[in-house]
Amino acid sequence: DTAVSQTPKYLVTQMGNDKSIKCEQNLGHDTMYWYKQDSKKFLKIMFSYNNKELIINETVPNRFSPKSPDKAHLNLHINSLELGDSAVYFCASSQDGPSAGNQPQHFGDGTRLSIL
Amino acid sequence: LAKTTQPISMDSYEGQEVNITCSHNNIATNDYITWYQQFPSQGPRFIIQGYKTKVTNEVASLFIPADRKSSTLSLPRVSLSDTAVYYCLVGDMGAGSYQLTFGKGTKLSVIP
Numbered sequence: 001d002t003a004v005s006q007t008p009k010y011l012v013t014q015m016g017n018d019k020s021i022k023c024e025q026n027l028g029h030d031t032m033y034w035y036k037q038d039s040k041k042f043l044k045i046m047f048s049y050n051n052k053e054l055i056i057n058e059t060v061p062n063r064f065s066p067k068s069p070d071k072a073h074l075n076l077h078i079n080s081l082e083l084g085d086s087a088v089y090f091c092a093s094s095q096d097g098p099s100a101g102n103q104p105q106h107f108g109d110g111t112r113l114s115i116l
Numbered sequence: 117l118a119k120t121t122q123p124i125s126m127d128s129y130e131g132q133e134v135n136i137t138c139s140h141n142n143i144a145t146n147d148y149i150t151w152y153q154q155f156p157s158q159g160p161r162f163i164i165q166g167y168k169t170k171v172t173n174e175v176a177s178l179f180i181p182a183d184r185k186s187s188t189l190s191l192p193r194v195s196l197s198d199t200a201v202y203y204c205l206v207g208d209m210g211a212g213s214y215q216l217t218f219g220k221g222t223k224l225s226v227i228p
Contacts, residue, residue, distance in 0.1 A: 040220075041154075041201060041220075042218070042220055043160070043203060043218040044218070045215075045217075048216070056216065092160075098216050101146050101148045101167075101207075102147045102148045102149075102150055102206065102216065104150060104162040104165055105152075107159030107160045107161070108159050109158055110157075110158075110159055
């Protein structure tokens with residue numbers, strides 16, 4: 001069983017389109033995250049939710065909107081895609097939130113987003 | 117701006133011990149230091165975590181000095197399968213508020 005699963009694995013789309021990436025974890029964790037990894041392999045946190053509540057919201061464009069229907073799911077919707085959005089997006093989960101001292105995170109295998 | 121810094125790359129021969137150091141001058145008081153390993157086309161994988169002094173598990177050791185402004189991941193007797201990118205992750209207070217910050221990663225190449 002995959003602990004943190006993301007869909008789709010690859011996403012190729014045109015500039016200006018709207019797309020969503022889904023993430024599910026079956027670990028029973030309370031906290032989920034979205035990260036962006038650019039072409040230089042730098043990992044940068046975008047959002048974090050704890051029990052469906054937003055707890056980390058880094059400086060990302062308003063075009064990115066996370067949604068957590070329940071604590072096992074954290075989806076990422078992106079409006080009006082731009083060339084600079086091309087990257088690998090990783091979902092992760094941990095037992096507790098960062099305020100509990102930075103708990104070990106389990107990562108999905110990423111969604112490779114390519115903007116044409 | 118808050119910074120978490122680590123060497124960009126390292127090379128090592130098989131069977132040697134490898135030490136990768138991460139500097140995190142503004143680590144949050146109650147935060148753990150966590151290290152991850154990433155292979156191509158995969159998500160980062162948790163290796164080890166510590167708060168102070170030394171932590172050892174079946175794959176690595178983590179050394180943390182008393183001031184906690186740095187940490188060193190030690191991989192004993194590396195093999196070719198240890199070729200990967202290694203990241204440290206800390207909660208950083210350098211910008212005045214808590215920021216979860218990954219280092220830029222150290223690409224370890226193990227040579228036969």
